[in-house]
Amino acid sequence: MTAAMPAIILVAPEHPDELAGEFGRYARDYEILQAGSTDEAEQVAADVASRGGQVAMFVAESRLPDANVLAAFGRWRSVVPTARRLIAAHWSVFLTDAPNLRTGLAKGKYDAYLLMPRGVRDEEFHTAVCELLSDWGSTVATPEVTSVRLVAPASDALTLSVRDFLDRMGMPNRVFAPDSEVGRDIVAHLEPADGEPAYPVVEAMDGVPVRVTSVREVAHRIYGQPTDIEVDAVVDVAIVGAGPAGLAAAVYSSSEGLSTVVLESEAVGGQAGTSSMIRNYLGFPRGVSGMRLAQRARNQAIRFGTRFFTGWSVTGLEPGVDGEPHTLLTDGGHVRARSVVVATGVTYRKLRVPAVEALVGLGVFYGSAMTAARETEGYDVVVVGGGNSAGQAAIHLARFARSVTILVRRDTVEATMSSYLVGEIAYNPRITVQTCSEVVDAGGDGRLEWVAVRDTRTGTTERRTCGGLFLLLGAEPHCEWLPEEVIRDGRGFVLTGRDVPAEHWSGALPPESLATTVPGVFAAGDIRAGSMKRVAAASGEGASVVPLVHGWLDPGD
Structure with missing residues (x-):
């Protein structure tokens, strides 16, 4: 049975035809419903919910006949809390209404304040609409098209961890019960095994189902086993960690022609990748999820030539001596690099109960x-x-x-x-x-x-x-794999620049601002002592470390 299309409810008492015309392009994938008042829209939403449907978005004019539009959104949210909320103000009142309505954005009363289109192909307007619908689809709706399918009888800890990894990697996924039609078909294609199959069973894009016992197995299944990947040359930069700092360093180093490798043991994005919505990141007025920010940065770095190895755990660093490259030890082999950027970030502190x-x-x-x-x-x-x-x-x-x-x-x-x-x-x-x-x-x-x-x-x-x-x-550093030559503070965070005690300086000057006590090894982001613990700050440090890497690689420049 085909699932009912999610609804977009247009609340347009004064300009219904204009708004309906604009949203005609979404009619293939969404049920476009109209209302002329707060009460009517609330009833329409309740009707959708009562028949088991979903409301993806409310789109309202800035002026409603029976309630202030912000109060209206509050009422509609009590019926459908997951729907995105958008004000499309008519051009004749856009500037007049803006001062009283924009403050509601900061309090999360609605998601966007836009000018109702005055002509055809207003793609700025529709870009904002599509961003909100995309956010709704990735966090609320069951995906129509999946990259990975799982079979499990219940939502146990491992199944949930696998799904969380896939969600953070931006890979749509669904779970099917073993006795469902899809579940039976996937299990039927498993390699024969003694006894009943263990769950979860994962079918990735290659269409071959396998039993998994850890998230790392899923990462290797999708992105390759460490032993399948060979780094047989010395790279210019090896970045450990694919959070905001590591991703920014990858983008800037590879865009400037440096051969760059990123090793990430878990999902790209790090701790920031788990954030549902970051609203104070520069350039994203409607906010951006940590997953989307991370995946966009990953794709940007790949475009410039960065190689990502997901599922690799770095277990040690052997500093190079006398001009020799540094060596990173991993589960599947060694990576040699002329410079290393430590951007492993932090992990959440355990409650220990x-x-x-x-x-x-x-x-x-x-x-x-x-x-x-x-x-x-x-x-x-x-x-x-x-x-x-x-x-x-x-x-x-x-x-x-x-x-x-x-x-x-x-x-x-x-x-x-x-x-x-x-x-x-x-x-x-x-x-x-x-x-x-x-x-x-x-x-x-x-x-x-x-x-x-x-x-x-x-x-x-x-x-x-x-x-x-x-x-x-709160934060605990993730750098137990570093050698003792890399000096850390009492809490385990890596010391850089002037924070390094004078007895560890090389000569009369401290290391560069993001340089550690090992020449050619740098630290950026939350792992660094004194860092701000903000996504933007980590991204900035990731970009700032690249000139220092250049200076190390080519000291004559």
Whole structure:
């Protein structure tokens, strides 16, 4: 049976024909519905939901007859919280209405304020519409076309981890039950095995299904085993880590003609790649998901000649001496490079509560786990953390979960979270911030069902029902593979530039700003001591390290 098309609801009391004409180009893939008022649009949305359909977007004129448009969006969101919300203001009132409406963008009351097209082929308008629909499709809708198909009887920890990896890599995927028609067909093509097949079974783009026992196996299946890839020459730059810093370094180094290799043990994008929506990144006025930002940067670097090796874990670095290249040790062989950029970023700090750790992947997640967000519909969930990543995760989860509680040990989130996120959270009725609180216990029958929360002021503990616990607890460096010659601070972050103690300087001057204590080895992004821990800052450091690499490779320039 063909699934019903998702709906776009046009709320146009004064210019219905103009707006309907513009959205005619979407009629093949979306059901275009019209309404003339807030009440009528709310009823249309309720009718779609009652028949099991989805509303992808509300498009409203800036002036409605029965409510302020921002209040209208609030009402519609209570019916369909996942829909994107767009104001298309008529040219005659666009400038007049803008001052009173634009402030609502900062609080997340709607997603875009656009000028209603005045003629044909207004591609700027439709670019914004397509971006919003693309974001909706990647986070809400079940993909119509899949790159990877999985077969699993239940959404266990491994299946969810595999899906999260695929989502972060921008690869549409679906899970099928073993007794479904598709599931039976995929399992039937497995290589014979003793007993029942183990799950999950993964069928990638080559059409050959395999049983997997780890996310790394999936990465190798799609991108190649480490032993299948040979780097038989000395490259100019080897970048370890494909987060924002590593990706920026790859783009700039390869675009300037340096032979560049990037090694990433997990998904491209790093911690930033798990962010559902980054709204304060330069050049993206409507925001951009971490996945899309990472995949665009990856494609940009590939265009300039960068080679990406996904699923490679770097286990050691042997510094070159007397002009010899550095050697990176990996699971599948060695990579020799004239210079190395360490951009491995950070990992989320563990909560270290045994009962919580036992349920990781079974309702407990480190990071925003965008894939898991879709599984929280109708549940009460908890986000632990007071940084921007926690705020972004809470806002995304609120599209699905019945309620979202942000727990922080501090007495406020204003000191650690960007103002735009604080404002958006305060406006969202599904999100509550609970200060001076910490999770001390958790439990459930096979998966998370409850958490115990302690008030750090009084010491009292309260048990509450919880269908999902998302832990975004701050940063721990990911550089245990580095040799002792690379000096780090007391917390394990790599020291660079003037932060390097004078006794480790080579001569009377400190290393260059992003240079480590090993000549030819540089550090950029969150792994570096004193870094800002922001996506834009990491990208900037990744770009800034390339001139230093040039200076090292060609000291006469």
